[in-house]
Each structure stands twice: as structure tokens, then as C-alpha cells.
Amino acid sequence: MKKKRSLVGLILLIFTLLLSACSSESASTTKNQEKSNEPAKEGKEKVGGTVTVAFNSEPGNLNPVIWATTSDTNVTHMIFDSLVIPDKELKMVGSLAENWDVSEDGKSYTFHLKKGVKWHDGEPFTAKDVEFTFTSLADGKYDAGAYWRVDPIVGAAEYKAGKADKITGIEVIDDNTIKFTTKEPFAPFISGLFIGIVPEHILKDVSPGEWEKHQSNRAPIGTGPFKFVKWETGQYIELEANKDYFGGAPKLDKIIVRFGDANTMLASVLSKDIDITPVPVAETPSVSSLDYAGLVTQTSLSVYYVGFNSKNAQFKDVRVRQALAHAIDKKAIVSTILGKYGQVADDIFPSKHWSHNPDLPIYQYDTAKAAALLEEAGYKKNSKGIYAKDGKELSFTMEVPTGTKEREKSAVLLKEMWEKVGVKMEIRSLDFPTLVTKLLPKTKDGKQRAVTKDDYDAYILGFGVEADPDEYRSYFGTAYMPPNGYNFVSYSDPKVDQLLEQQTKEIDLEKRQQLIWEVGKKLAEDEIWIPLYEQVSPFVVNNRVSGFDPDFRGATFNAEDWAIKE
Known part of the structure; x- marks a missing residue:
């Protein structure tokens, strides 16, 4: 144990000495990337490889409908898909949904789902999974914070109160079509559907009130661009590329998500064990002078x-x-x-x-x-x-x-x-x-x-x-x-x-x-x-990584576009 602490201390000491030797002048800003030195030459992206990203907090669970925090969504955004997602202008666009129709009275929404989508275990994704997810949010035993998303739907309140055995306003038309009907026009309804869809075949026999304890929180099955591999508590979560992803296979083979103290993570950047991590503002002038890494800022709302x-x-x-x-x-x-x-x-x-x-x-x-x-x-x-x-x-x-x-x-x-x-x-x-x-x-x-x-x-x-x-x-x-x-x-x-x-x-x-x-x-x-x-949150990014483009939706929102340069 002593040896381990000494090694970390040595790395931190080297990092501190390096930072103290670096310029403290403010880095110039060009678009989202900040560099105080000449930018590294652009390399050709290769297919495959592993990127390690680190955050300051470990997730609480990996079920997207249970009190989701940023620590959780940093990971779940890569594992799960939702019906719709916001684009950079906050306009809702399709994800699992190909498109949708809205009735003239503004109360019915018919979603046409993308075909051929599969869960990570090979089971087919269908409209029944969508029905299951949103019906579960109105279950009387569900108490994890997302009921407001389904409250506008006809029959949700009755189902929650135990007065009905289904939500009448959620109707599966066929495997690739589902219809939602609200009690009255509801302006933010579509944006409220931006939440991960969970698999019926994994959770159908488990009360939503017990989901937080279910093993799938530690070994989730989604439809997203990356599959869960393992979770070493207090250390890291390992994900691998979903080569059959409906949106196209990710460019990387794996992503490792580490978590720990900011100073330790920065020391790991120095040793090049970590490719991407948030940077305390006080360290940005010095970190921007590293010749093998740059600063990228995450815009936020x-x-x-x-x-x-x-x-x-x-x-x-x-x-x-x-x-x-x-x-x-x-x-x-x-x-x-x-x-x-x-x-x-x-x-x-x-x-x-x-x-x-x-x-x-x-x-x-x-x-x-x-x-x-x-x-x-x-x-x-x-x-x-x-x-x-x-x-x-x-x-x-x-x-x-x-x-x-x-x-x-x-x-x-x-x-x-x-x-x-x-x-x-x-x-x-x-x-x-x-x-x-x-x-x-x-x-x-x-x-x-x-x-x-x-x-x-x-x-x-x-x-x-x-x-x-x-x-x-x-x-x-x-x-x-x-x-x-x-x-x-x-x-x-x-x-x-x-x-x-x-x-x-x-x-x-x-x-x-x-x-x-x-x-x-x-x-x-x-x-x-x-x-x-x-x-705005600065991240340090190793120059070997391309495509890292964090914004208000999250640091890992576009992880399928990350790549390693040759």
C-alpha cells in the first residue's frame, strides 16, 4: 500500500513540476480548442483502438430512468438510446424514432421506429419496449423521478393509482409503430420523451420499485453505440463498440470510463494512461502548454x-x-x-x-x-x-x-x-x-x-x-x-x-x-x-484523439464519433 501511494505521489510531483515550468499566459481560443503552442498535425483517423476518459464522480447506477445524474448519463448516453434527442439548437430529432406524426388537435403523436434495431444481447427492439418503458414510469411502485414525463398521457394517472391495468393513451400499432395520446395539447411532450428506453425482456418480471436493486444496474443491456463489459467499483467502467449499431459502428473498439480525484486523473494524463478528463480552471494555463494534448471547452446551458x-x-x-x-x-x-x-x-x-x-x-x-x-x-x-x-x-x-x-x-x-x-x-x-x-x-x-x-x-x-x-x-x-x-x-x-x-x-x-x-x-x-x-468546463484531450466535442447534452454524447489518429 505504501508503494502505491509513493508512486502516485511521484507522478503528482512530476506533474506539479511540469506545470510550474509551463507558461502561465492565457491560452488563445479558436472555436472550441485552446492551445498556447502550435497545433499538432492532423493525423488520419484509424478504425479501432481504446480511449480512456475520466470523470470526478462514479455513477450511482446505469439505469437511465432511475434518478439520472450527470455522473450516470456520462455512461448511459453511450449504452442506451431514446426515442428522440435534442440537436445543438435544442430541436428534437429522431433517435430510435425514424419520424413521427402529430394530429391536428395536437394531442396524438404517432412514432415510426427504426427497423432492425437490436438490443446488445441480440433480442429485437420493438414498440413493446417503448410501451414498457413509459408505462413503467407510471407504475404505482415506481419512485425514481421521471413520472412527470408520462403524466400528460391519457390514462397515466389512473394506471398510477391502480385503477387501470394499462395506460390507454399508449397504443402499440405494430412492432415499429407506437402512438401516444395526451389529455390536452402539451407543448413539451416530445422533449419529455428524451430518456433512455429500457428492455422489456430484461425487466418485465421486476417491479419498477425494485429496479434500483436489479443486477442490470451494474450490467446494463441497451441499444446504444457501446456495450457494457464490466464495472470495477471505484476504478472504471469498460465499454466495447456495438458493431451492429443502427447508427453505424463506432470508430473505436473500446472506451474506458475512469473516476477519481481530479489531481490523480490529471497525473494520469501526464503518464498518458488517460486521454480525456476535466481540468480545474486553475490548471488550464499550464495544461494548455502540453505538447501532446489540448484544451477543449464544454459549452453548457x-x-x-x-x-x-x-x-x-x-x-x-x-x-x-x-x-x-x-x-x-x-x-x-x-x-x-x-x-x-x-x-x-x-x-x-x-x-x-x-x-x-x-x-x-x-x-x-x-x-x-x-x-x-x-x-x-x-x-x-x-x-x-x-x-x-x-x-x-x-x-x-x-x-x-x-x-x-x-x-x-x-x-x-x-x-x-x-x-x-x-x-x-x-x-x-x-x-x-x-x-x-x-x-x-x-x-x-x-x-x-x-x-x-x-x-x-x-x-x-x-x-x-x-x-x-x-x-x-x-x-x-x-x-x-x-x-x-x-x-x-x-x-x-x-x-x-x-x-x-x-x-x-x-x-x-x-x-x-x-x-x-x-x-x-x-x-x-x-x-x-x-x-x-x-x-464552461475545460477538458484536456490527448492529441491522438479526434472527434471529442462536448456540449450541453453531455461530454460523451457523440462518443461514437471519437477516433484515434494514426
Whole structure:
């Protein structure tokens, strides 16, 4: 064990020395690639080979319909396909679906599936698998966060309540055709179908409430461009090319997905054991000087934010949340930690998306305003300089998932800023899967349950638009508190509920935008999430790899196009 640690230490030392010797000048930017040296000569792509990509967090499971996180989808996007996928302009295009027809009344959608598609074990993919997947999301025992996708379908609520033995609004026409009928026109319906289709023949005899424990979570069968090979816990997941993929065989033979501490992964880049990995912003000037690798930035439609548990008595008062927002110097966070890779966020909807309202309440950095709001809420400073009310100090713990250095550093600055105004905050570092158990808690027998005031106080995470802003409904709608969705902050507001439902029925995009903007304004007033910044994520990529083109859909979304240059 000692020898292993010494080897890692030696690699880290060499890497540190190399970085210190490299130029600290900002790298020039051309399109998505940043290099401070002459770009490597383009080599001819060859067929085959292995690429190793590393991420900071290990997946929790590999079933795409169970509380999917970015750590999970980094892998599942390569294994599973969905009916539809968003293109780079957020327009939904076919994946397993060849095309589809929409009825004149806007309530029926008939999907024509691609023919000849097979599951990785050789079984044929059919419309029955699609029916099975979406019916399962409405099963009364399913409690893994995706019911909102099928709620608009005729008969889904009755099936969920156990009053029907099938969903009448899902109809299999033949092996390659399936029809969905919604209760009324539902604007984001097609985008809600962007979720992996799971195999009926593997899971049909398993209750959806038990899927999380099923062996297929550790050995998934999909239809995607890569097949699962093995998962070495805490180390890596190995995938191999699906040579019979309906979209064309991947260029690579294998992809290895590793996970671990950012410094260790960077050291592995130095030893050339890893080809692709995220880079802490602080290391980008030096990493860009490596002669065998370049920097590629991942664009995103996401916002990093602080979320509060509104079951906590301190955070029930909106004035406390607003005060904490005024006590944050977002510009200092961005300039200190992110530099050119970040920008201040004042909206939880990404600034480059049509859902962003340009006219929102802005919480400027103002410690006097923060103090006034706390005093208005009944808090006074005690002898230790900490605000207290009814003898209880304004003190809480922030859960900070490890793995992303910028997020970890942001938490440290937040602690300093809040303590400066008299609010006590402790940081609890934990891995991402452990944080998920706090935000989406379970009973002793493994069932999802509602969040309580004792599960957590606050946390820092990122969230973004994957396909449609209707995704926010599951995070802020009263009906979507765990175990029914992702509203783990337990936010509830009748106006927001009404607007979120109303926008789903508005087909006119301009009118729908206005409704979403109203949602954004009300959420900005309530500050149950405090938006901090938007960030583009730099990756280091070995020059032998071509085709790596991450965007808001994910770092591995186009993995079938990756190749090795000769």
C-alpha cells in the first residue's frame, strides 16, 4: 500500500513540476480548442483502438430512468438510446424514432421506429419496449423521478393509482409503430420523451420499485453505440463498440470510463494512461502548454447555485434567503475562481436560453442590505457577532460534493462572505452519490420518501436545461417533492404551480416564453435557489484523439464519433 501511494505521489510531483515550468499566459481560443503552442498535425483517423476518459464522480447506477445524474448519463448516453434527442439548437430529432406524426388537435403523436434495431444481447427492439418503458414510469411502485414525463398521457394517472391495468393513451400499432395520446395539447411532450428506453425482456418480471436493486444496474443491456463489459467499483467502467449499431459502428473498439480525484486523473494524463478528463480552471494555463494534448471547452446551458431545505425553520423565511443572496459577492467568486471560464448568474434559467428572463430582481452584493433583511426577520447579533433569533444562532451546514474544484472553492468563499455578515456556516464535503441520498432520501427498506428538515440544510450544485425548460417543473412544482420528483428543496407556491402547468399547454412559443419568464421572476423573488455563476468546463484531450466535442447534452454524447489518429 505504501508503494502505491509513493508512486502516485511521484507522478503528482512530476506533474506539479511540469506545470510550474509551463507558461502561465492565457491560452488563445479558436472555436472550441485552446492551445498556447502550435497545433499538432492532423493525423488520419484509424478504425479501432481504446480511449480512456475520466470523470470526478462514479455513477450511482446505469439505469437511465432511475434518478439520472450527470455522473450516470456520462455512461448511459453511450449504452442506451431514446426515442428522440435534442440537436445543438435544442430541436428534437429522431433517435430510435425514424419520424413521427402529430394530429391536428395536437394531442396524438404517432412514432415510426427504426427497423432492425437490436438490443446488445441480440433480442429485437420493438414498440413493446417503448410501451414498457413509459408505462413503467407510471407504475404505482415506481419512485425514481421521471413520472412527470408520462403524466400528460391519457390514462397515466389512473394506471398510477391502480385503477387501470394499462395506460390507454399508449397504443402499440405494430412492432415499429407506437402512438401516444395526451389529455390536452402539451407543448413539451416530445422533449419529455428524451430518456433512455429500457428492455422489456430484461425487466418485465421486476417491479419498477425494485429496479434500483436489479443486477442490470451494474450490467446494463441497451441499444446504444457501446456495450457494457464490466464495472470495477471505484476504478472504471469498460465499454466495447456495438458493431451492429443502427447508427453505424463506432470508430473505436473500446472506451474506458475512469473516476477519481481530479489531481490523480490529471497525473494520469501526464503518464498518458488517460486521454480525456476535466481540468480545474486553475490548471488550464499550464495544461494548455502540453505538447501532446489540448484544451477543449464544454459549452453548457447550466447554472451553479445554492439550494436550501425549506423544511428548515431558518430558510422558511424568504428574507433570510434574500439576505444570504445580498451577502454574496458573485463577481469576486467568478474573478477569483473561474476567470474567463465563468460569468455571474442572476437567474436559475441559463442566460443563453430563451427561458432566461432579462428583467429579474437582482441581488447586488450589499452587506448592509443583508443585515437589514436579517434584522427585519427578527434576528439580532449575539455577543459572538452571530445573528440569532429566540436564542438560536443562524447557523447551518452546506453539503458540498467533492470532485469539482471550482465548486469546492466557491463553498469556501461563501463561508467567508456569510460569516462576514454574521451568519455561521459549516462545510461538509461528501461524494456525489452520498449527497443524492440526502436530497432523495430513502426509508430503511430502501423506498424513496419525503425530505425532512433533518436530512440537510443547504447544498451547492449545478443544473441546466437538457431538452426543455419544462424540466424545472419537477424541481419546483408542489406535486414533485420526493418521492414524486426532484423538488428536494420542498418549494411550494400556488402561483408557480399554476404557471408551470399553464406553460405546458401553451403551444405558441412567445406566449409560453412569457409564462416561463414569470416563473423565473417569482423564483428570483423567493430565492429558494441562489444562482451563483455559469461556467464552461475545460477538458484536456490527448492529441491522438479526434472527434471529442462536448456540449450541453453531455461530454460523451457523440462518443461514437471519437477516433484515434494514426
